[in-house]
Amino acid sequence: MSVYEHSLAVARMCLRIAKYFPGEVDMRSLVRGALLHDYFLYDWHIPDESHKWHGVTHAGDALKNARRDFELNEIEQDMIRKHMFPLNPVPPKYRESWILCMADKICASKETVKRH
Template identity: 55%
Template sequence: MEKSDSYKVLIEEEVDALKYNSRFMDTKKYMQHGDTSIYEHSISVALLSCNIAETLNIKVNYKNMIRGALLHDYFLYDWHDKNNGVSLHGFTHPKAAWKNASRDFNLNKTEENIILRHMFPLVPLPPKYAESWIVCIADKISAASETVAPVKHSFKSSISFCNKLIMLAKNLVVS
């Protein structure tokens, strides 16, 4: 079994543990970036976090890191809906996610720190633990990939994609 497969097993086990007596599966209902649900995004962040820790040979508690990654966006609302009463989502959702996760689960300090600090540097308090830093970075990479993916797929080739970006940039400069 490859290492990434063992991480997938750990993630699946944690998802199984989280889905009982909680609202974790509700994250499938909410879109995060592009056409990616919060559920899919959180699993992607967890897997990428494991791969980063392994690749860089960083000693981490994988269970804490995976659990924190799975709950880092546990805010349980549609942040795209301007009528939901939430403003400045990027700044406020870590605390909303932490409140929901604290209600539904017993969190340890590392998991809390992952959830509350994953938006650094937008939220100015930096992560405290290696696991928190790794999830913070994995979240940025996953978010960028998920945001660009739907746009990229709408073009037939990377050359066409680049040409479209250049045209968009020219139009912005002209207008």
């Protein structure tokens, strides 16, 4: 599965989860953050020293690239930066970030099981 396909699946899952999440959800930020959460612009499947620590570093790489190419609000930045929680230890600040954390893990789990 490509990063593009994964990001679309995560955005769809975010919308499904948001229906049941308590409180107001900024749907525009939710979708934008979900689509950009893995905007790291390299193929992490190819062995390379520069992305040896992909699981820990890619959220920061994605945020740096997204900030360069798009105007992001605080929610979107938090979503991208913290979507790997708890691997990255700082917890999400916004509902949208928590939704993305859940959606990304659900989709990644499904993709992993489907692949094997």
